[in-house]
Amino acid sequence: MQIKKAVVPVAGLGTRFLPATKAIPKEMLTIVDRPTIQYIVEEIVASGIKEVVLITSAGKAAIENHFDYSFELETFLAQKGKRDLLREVRNISRLIDVVSVRQKEPLGLGHAVMMAETVIGDQPFFVVLGDDLVVSEVPCVYQMKKLFEELDESIVAVQRVPENEVHRYGIVEGEEVSPGVYKVNRLIEKPSPGSTSSNLAIIGRYCLRPEIFGCLHRTLPGVGGEIQLTDALSTLKNERALYAYEFQGSRFDAGDKLGYLEATVHFALEHPELGGPFRLFLQDMISKLS
Ligand code: G1P
Numbered sequence: 166m167q168i169k170k171a172v173v174p175v176a177g178l179g180t181r182f183l184p185a186t187k188a189i190p191k192e193m194l195t196i197v198d199r200p201t202i203q204y205i206v207e208e209i210v211a212s213g214i215k216e217v218v219l220i221t222s223a224g225k226a227a228i229e230n231h232f233d234y235s236f237e238l239e240t241f242l243a244q245k246g247k248r249d250l251l252r253e254v255r256n257i258s259r260l261i262d263v264v265s266v267r268q269k270e271p272l273g274l275g276h277a278v279m280m281a282e283t284v285i286g287d288q289p290f291f292v293v294l295g296d297d298l299v300v301s302e303v304p305c306v307y308q309m310k311k312l313f314e315e316l317d318e319s320i321v322a323v324q325r326v327p328e329n330e331v332h333r334y335g336i337v338e339g340e341e342v343s344p345g346v347y348k349v350n351r352l353i354e355k356p357s358p359g360s361t362s363s364n365l366a367i368i369g370r371y372c373l374r375p376e377i378f379g380c381l382h383r384t385l386p387g388v389g390g391e392i393q394l395t396d397a398l399s400t401l402k403n404e405r406a407l408y409a410y411e412f413q414g415s416r417f418d419a420g421d422k423l424g425y426l427e428a429t430v431h432f433a434l435e436h437p438e439l440g441g442p443f444r445l446f447l448q449d450m451i452s453k454l455s
Contacts, residue, residue: 166288166289166317168214168288168289168290168291168310168313168372169214169215169216169288169290170214170216170217170218170284170285170288170290170291171209171214171216171217171218171290171291171292171293171306172217172218172220172278172281172285172290172291172292172293173202173205173206173209173217173218173219173220173292173293173294173295174220174268174274174277174278174292174294174295175190175192175202175219175220175221175222175225175228175295176220176221176222176225176267176268176271176277177191177222177271178222178271179191179420181420181421181422182194182420182421182422182425188224189227190224190225190227190228191295191296191420192205192225192228192295193227193228193231194419194425196298196419196425196428196429196432197429197432197433197436197439198436200228200231201295201296201298201419202228202231202295203231203257204298204432205293205295205298206232206260206261207260208293208299208304208305208306209261209291209293209306210260210261211304211306211307212304212306212307212310213307213310214291214306215260215261215262216261216262216264217232217261217262217263217264218263218264218265218266218281218284218285219263219264219265219266220265220266220267220268220277220278220280220281221265221266221267221268222267222268222269222271229263229265231257232257232258232260232261232263233258233263234258235254235258238254239251239254239255242254264284266280266281266284267280268280272386272391272392273386273387273389273391273392273393273394274294274391274392274393274394275381275384275391275392275393275394275395275396275397276381276391276392278292278373278377278381278394278397279378279381279382279392282378285375285378286375287375288375289313289319289372289373289374289375290372290373290375291306291309291310291370291371291372291373292369292370292371292373292394293306293369293370293371294368294369294370295369295419295420296369296418296419296420296421297368297369297370297416297417297418297419297420298416298417298419298428299322299368299370299412299414299415299416299417300414300415300416300417300431301412301413301414301415302413302414303413303414305322305370305412305413305414306370306372308410308412308413309322309370309372309410309412310372312346312372312408312410313372316406316408318374318405318406318407318408319371319372319373319374319376319377319398319401319405319406319407319408320371320372320407320408320409320410321335321337321349321367321370321371321372321398321407321408321409321410322367322368322369322370322371322409322410322411322412323337323347323365323366323367323368323409323410323411323412324365324366324368324411324412324416325364325365325366325411326364326366327364328364330366331356331361331363331364331366332355332356332357332358333355333366334355334366334367334368335352335353335354335355335366335367335393335394335395335398336352336353336354336356336361336363336364336365336366336367337349337351337352337363337365337367337409338350338351338352338353338361338362338363338365339351339365339408339409342408345410345411345412346408346409346410346411347365347408347409347410347411348406348407348408349398349402349406349407349408349409350402351399352367352395352396352398352399352402352407353395354387354388354393354395354396355388355389365409365411367395367409368412368416370412371394371398374401374405376401376404376405377397377398377401380397380398380400380401380404381394381397383397383400384396384397384400417431430447434447
Protein backbone atom coordinates (compact mmCIF):
# COMPACT_ATOMS: atom_id res chain seq x y z
CA MET A 166 0.00 0.00 0.00
CA GLN A 167 1.34 3.46 -0.94
CA ILE A 168 2.15 5.68 2.04
CA LYS A 169 0.91 9.19 1.40
CA LYS A 170 1.06 11.00 4.73
CA ALA A 171 3.59 11.88 7.39
CA VAL A 172 2.69 13.07 10.87
CA VAL A 173 5.14 15.57 12.35
CA PRO A 174 4.51 16.31 16.03
CA VAL A 175 5.61 19.88 16.79
CA ALA A 176 3.59 20.60 19.91
CA GLY A 177 6.45 20.23 22.42
CA LEU A 178 7.57 23.18 24.51
CA GLY A 179 11.24 22.80 23.70
CA THR A 180 12.33 22.94 27.34
CA ARG A 181 15.72 21.39 26.49
CA PHE A 182 16.46 24.52 24.49
CA LEU A 183 15.36 27.30 26.82
CA PRO A 184 15.70 30.26 26.84
CA ALA A 185 15.97 30.24 23.00
CA THR A 186 12.57 28.57 22.73
CA LYS A 187 10.64 30.86 25.07
CA ALA A 188 8.98 32.78 22.22
CA ILE A 189 10.19 30.82 19.16
CA PRO A 190 9.20 27.22 18.38
CA LYS A 191 12.26 24.98 18.63
CA GLU A 192 11.43 23.71 15.12
CA MET A 193 12.06 27.25 13.80
CA LEU A 194 15.60 27.50 15.17
CA THR A 195 17.90 28.02 12.22
CA ILE A 196 20.51 25.55 11.10
CA VAL A 197 22.73 27.55 8.72
CA ASP A 198 20.04 29.15 6.53
CA ARG A 199 16.81 27.28 7.13
CA PRO A 200 14.73 26.27 10.13
CA THR A 201 15.15 22.74 11.47
CA ILE A 202 11.62 21.81 10.39
CA GLN A 203 12.49 22.53 6.77
CA TYR A 204 15.19 19.83 6.78
CA ILE A 205 12.58 17.42 8.13
CA VAL A 206 10.01 18.35 5.50
CA GLU A 207 12.63 18.15 2.74
CA GLU A 208 13.43 14.57 3.79
CA ILE A 209 9.72 13.70 3.69
CA VAL A 210 9.25 15.30 0.25
CA ALA A 211 12.41 13.66 -1.11
CA SER A 212 10.85 10.34 -0.07
CA GLY A 213 7.81 10.95 -2.27
CA ILE A 214 5.37 12.10 0.43
CA LYS A 215 3.57 15.42 0.00
CA GLU A 216 0.93 15.43 2.72
CA VAL A 217 2.17 16.50 6.13
CA VAL A 218 0.04 16.49 9.25
CA LEU A 219 1.50 18.88 11.81
CA ILE A 220 0.44 18.24 15.40
CA THR A 221 0.72 21.71 16.88
CA SER A 222 0.01 23.64 20.05
CA ALA A 223 -0.38 27.28 20.99
CA GLY A 224 2.55 29.46 19.90
CA LYS A 225 3.51 27.33 16.90
CA ALA A 226 1.90 29.45 14.15
CA ALA A 227 5.34 30.38 12.77
CA ILE A 228 5.74 26.78 11.54
CA GLU A 229 2.47 26.85 9.60
CA ASN A 230 3.34 30.30 8.22
CA HIS A 231 6.73 29.05 7.07
CA PHE A 232 5.09 26.55 4.70
CA ASP A 233 2.29 28.89 3.66
CA TYR A 234 2.04 31.32 0.75
CA SER A 235 3.20 34.80 1.82
CA PHE A 236 1.52 37.39 -0.40
CA GLU A 237 3.34 40.42 1.09
CA LEU A 238 6.80 38.85 0.91
CA GLU A 239 6.38 37.45 -2.61
CA THR A 240 4.98 40.74 -3.94
CA PHE A 241 7.86 42.66 -2.34
CA LEU A 242 10.52 40.32 -3.77
CA ALA A 243 8.87 40.40 -7.21
CA GLN A 244 8.76 44.22 -7.21
CA LYS A 245 12.42 44.43 -6.20
CA GLY A 246 13.39 41.94 -8.93
CA LYS A 247 14.90 39.54 -6.38
CA ARG A 248 14.16 36.47 -8.48
CA ASP A 249 16.41 33.95 -6.70
CA LEU A 250 14.97 34.74 -3.31
CA LEU A 251 11.46 34.70 -4.74
CA ARG A 252 12.02 31.24 -6.20
CA GLU A 253 13.39 29.99 -2.88
CA VAL A 254 10.44 31.37 -0.89
CA ARG A 255 7.90 29.99 -3.39
CA ASN A 256 9.50 26.56 -3.36
CA ILE A 257 9.03 26.32 0.40
CA SER A 258 5.28 26.90 0.18
CA ARG A 259 5.00 24.46 -2.72
CA LEU A 260 6.84 21.66 -0.92
CA ILE A 261 3.88 20.17 0.88
CA ASP A 262 0.17 20.18 1.59
CA VAL A 263 -0.15 20.88 5.29
CA VAL A 264 -2.94 19.92 7.63
CA SER A 265 -2.62 21.14 11.22
CA VAL A 266 -4.21 19.48 14.19
CA ARG A 267 -4.05 20.94 17.68
CA GLN A 268 -2.84 18.85 20.58
CA LYS A 269 -4.66 20.64 23.36
CA GLU A 270 -2.79 19.07 26.26
CA PRO A 271 0.88 17.99 26.42
CA LEU A 272 0.16 14.34 27.20
CA GLY A 273 3.07 12.78 25.33
CA LEU A 274 4.19 11.55 21.91
CA GLY A 275 1.62 8.75 21.81
CA HIS A 276 -1.16 11.24 22.53
CA ALA A 277 0.18 13.58 19.81
CA VAL A 278 0.08 10.76 17.25
CA MET A 279 -3.48 9.87 18.34
CA MET A 280 -4.55 13.41 17.38
CA ALA A 281 -3.86 12.51 13.73
CA GLU A 282 -6.25 9.55 13.67
CA THR A 283 -9.14 11.17 11.79
CA VAL A 284 -6.81 12.75 9.22
CA ILE A 285 -4.88 9.52 8.63
CA GLY A 286 -7.81 7.08 8.67
CA ASP A 287 -7.15 3.48 7.72
CA GLN A 288 -3.81 3.99 5.96
CA PRO A 289 -0.19 3.33 6.88
CA PHE A 290 1.73 6.53 7.62
CA PHE A 291 5.01 7.93 8.87
CA VAL A 292 5.75 9.71 12.11
CA VAL A 293 8.79 11.95 11.77
CA LEU A 294 10.15 13.77 14.83
CA GLY A 295 11.47 17.25 14.29
CA ASP A 296 14.38 16.87 16.70
CA ASP A 297 16.06 14.11 14.76
CA LEU A 298 17.87 15.18 11.62
CA VAL A 299 19.09 12.30 9.52
CA VAL A 300 21.77 12.79 6.92
CA SER A 301 21.97 10.02 4.36
CA GLU A 302 22.42 9.46 0.67
CA VAL A 303 18.98 7.85 0.43
CA PRO A 304 16.50 9.65 2.70
CA CYS A 305 15.76 7.63 5.85
CA VAL A 306 11.99 7.86 5.24
CA TYR A 307 12.50 6.47 1.73
CA GLN A 308 14.64 3.59 3.06
CA MET A 309 11.80 2.71 5.44
CA LYS A 310 9.16 3.08 2.74
CA LYS A 311 10.97 0.49 0.62
CA LEU A 312 11.25 -1.90 3.56
CA PHE A 313 7.55 -1.44 4.35
CA GLU A 314 6.71 -2.49 0.78
CA GLU A 315 8.44 -5.82 1.54
CA LEU A 316 7.30 -6.42 5.11
CA ASP A 317 3.85 -4.79 5.23
CA GLU A 318 4.36 -4.33 8.97
CA SER A 319 5.21 -1.36 11.18
CA ILE A 320 8.86 -0.37 11.38
CA VAL A 321 10.86 1.82 13.76
CA ALA A 322 14.22 3.25 12.74
CA VAL A 323 16.96 2.44 15.24
CA GLN A 324 20.61 3.14 15.86
CA ARG A 325 23.10 1.75 18.34
CA VAL A 326 23.86 4.21 21.12
CA PRO A 327 26.56 4.19 23.82
CA GLU A 328 25.48 2.42 27.02
CA ASN A 329 25.41 5.64 29.04
CA GLU A 330 22.79 7.08 26.67
CA VAL A 331 20.40 4.12 26.62
CA HIS A 332 18.19 5.71 29.32
CA ARG A 333 17.37 8.64 26.99
CA TYR A 334 15.57 6.55 24.36
CA GLY A 335 12.96 3.97 23.59
CA ILE A 336 15.01 0.76 23.35
CA VAL A 337 14.13 -2.35 21.38
CA GLU A 338 15.21 -5.94 21.83
CA GLY A 339 14.82 -8.28 18.91
CA GLU A 340 16.14 -10.95 16.67
CA GLU A 341 18.02 -10.01 13.49
CA VAL A 342 16.08 -11.48 10.57
CA SER A 343 18.17 -9.93 7.78
CA PRO A 344 21.14 -7.53 7.90
CA GLY A 345 20.06 -4.50 9.97
CA VAL A 346 16.43 -5.66 10.27
CA TYR A 347 15.16 -6.98 13.62
CA LYS A 348 11.88 -8.58 14.58
CA VAL A 349 11.09 -6.78 17.80
CA ASN A 350 10.14 -8.81 20.85
CA ARG A 351 10.48 -6.19 23.60
CA LEU A 352 10.37 -2.39 23.85
CA ILE A 353 11.25 -0.29 26.87
CA GLU A 354 10.78 3.47 27.01
CA LYS A 355 13.67 5.22 28.80
CA PRO A 356 14.96 2.06 30.54
CA SER A 357 16.52 2.29 33.96
CA PRO A 358 20.13 1.03 34.21
CA GLY A 359 20.44 -2.72 33.98
CA SER A 360 16.89 -3.30 32.73
CA THR A 361 17.99 -4.20 29.20
CA SER A 362 21.18 -5.41 27.57
CA SER A 363 20.19 -3.88 24.21
CA ASN A 364 21.49 -0.57 22.92
CA LEU A 365 19.23 -0.38 19.85
CA ALA A 366 17.59 3.02 20.29
CA ILE A 367 14.48 4.21 18.45
CA ILE A 368 15.12 7.45 16.59
CA GLY A 369 12.44 9.80 15.34
CA ARG A 370 11.28 7.84 12.27
CA TYR A 371 8.34 5.46 12.48
CA CYS A 372 6.46 3.76 9.66
CA LEU A 373 3.18 2.70 11.17
CA ARG A 374 0.19 0.62 10.23
CA PRO A 375 -3.15 2.17 11.21
CA GLU A 376 -3.68 -0.52 13.88
CA ILE A 377 -1.42 1.64 16.05
CA PHE A 378 -4.40 3.91 16.78
CA GLY A 379 -6.35 1.11 18.49
CA CYS A 380 -3.23 0.32 20.54
CA LEU A 381 -2.78 3.99 21.48
CA HIS A 382 -6.38 4.17 22.72
CA ARG A 383 -5.62 1.32 25.10
CA THR A 384 -2.30 2.77 26.30
CA LEU A 385 -2.15 4.10 29.85
CA PRO A 386 0.24 6.87 30.88
CA GLY A 387 3.77 5.51 31.21
CA VAL A 388 7.17 7.11 31.82
CA GLY A 389 6.79 10.75 32.91
CA GLY A 390 3.01 10.29 33.20
CA GLU A 391 2.78 10.57 29.38
CA ILE A 392 1.10 8.35 26.80
CA GLN A 393 4.14 6.81 25.18
CA LEU A 394 4.22 5.73 21.54
CA THR A 395 6.75 3.08 22.57
CA ASP A 396 4.17 1.48 24.92
CA ALA A 397 1.55 1.41 22.14
CA LEU A 398 4.14 -0.22 19.85
CA SER A 399 4.66 -2.83 22.52
CA THR A 400 0.95 -3.74 22.25
CA LEU A 401 1.13 -3.62 18.45
CA LYS A 402 3.99 -6.10 18.30
CA ASN A 403 1.79 -8.65 20.13
CA GLU A 404 -1.10 -8.19 17.70
CA ARG A 405 0.93 -7.92 14.50
CA ALA A 406 4.67 -7.94 13.89
CA LEU A 407 6.93 -4.95 14.52
CA TYR A 408 10.35 -4.50 12.94
CA ALA A 409 13.32 -2.32 13.82
CA TYR A 410 15.55 -1.09 11.04
CA GLU A 411 19.15 0.13 11.44
CA PHE A 412 18.98 2.90 8.86
CA GLN A 413 21.89 3.95 6.64
CA GLY A 414 23.13 7.42 7.56
CA SER A 415 23.88 9.54 10.57
CA ARG A 416 21.55 11.31 12.95
CA PHE A 417 21.78 14.58 14.85
CA ASP A 418 19.65 15.28 17.89
CA ALA A 419 18.91 18.90 17.02
CA GLY A 420 16.67 19.30 20.09
CA ASP A 421 19.77 19.09 22.28
CA LYS A 422 22.19 22.03 22.47
CA LEU A 423 25.29 20.00 21.62
CA GLY A 424 23.50 18.00 18.91
CA TYR A 425 22.28 21.26 17.42
CA LEU A 426 25.82 22.63 17.25
CA GLU A 427 27.04 19.41 15.63
CA ALA A 428 24.23 19.60 13.04
CA THR A 429 25.07 23.24 12.36
CA VAL A 430 28.72 22.43 11.70
CA HIS A 431 27.77 19.49 9.48
CA PHE A 432 25.30 21.44 7.34
CA ALA A 433 27.58 24.49 7.18
CA LEU A 434 30.40 22.33 5.79
CA GLU A 435 28.00 20.84 3.22
CA HIS A 436 26.62 24.21 2.14
CA PRO A 437 27.43 24.97 -1.54
CA GLU A 438 28.56 28.56 -0.91
CA LEU A 439 29.50 28.65 2.76
CA GLY A 440 31.15 25.21 2.98
CA GLY A 441 34.55 26.27 1.57
CA PRO A 442 35.12 29.43 3.65
CA PHE A 443 33.62 27.79 6.74
CA ARG A 444 36.06 24.87 6.44
CA LEU A 445 38.98 27.32 6.37
CA PHE A 446 37.59 29.10 9.41
CA LEU A 447 37.24 25.81 11.31
CA GLN A 448 40.75 24.69 10.37
CA ASP A 449 42.09 27.99 11.67
CA MET A 450 40.10 27.65 14.91
CA ILE A 451 41.29 24.09 15.46
CA SER A 452 44.95 24.99 14.82
CA LYS A 453 44.67 27.61 17.56
CA LEU A 454 43.17 25.09 19.97
CA SER A 455 46.08 22.66 19.85
C1 G1P B 1 10.97 10.13 21.96
C2 G1P B 1 10.48 8.69 22.10
C3 G1P B 1 11.67 7.73 22.32
C4 G1P B 1 12.65 7.90 21.15
C5 G1P B 1 13.06 9.38 20.99
C6 G1P B 1 13.89 9.58 19.72
O1 G1P B 1 11.56 10.53 23.17
O2 G1P B 1 9.60 8.61 23.22
O3 G1P B 1 11.21 6.41 22.37
O4 G1P B 1 13.78 7.10 21.38
O5 G1P B 1 11.91 10.24 20.89
O6 G1P B 1 14.35 10.89 19.60
P1 G1P B 1 11.85 12.07 23.55
O7 G1P B 1 13.11 12.44 22.83
O8 G1P B 1 10.67 12.85 23.10
O9 G1P B 1 12.03 12.08 25.04
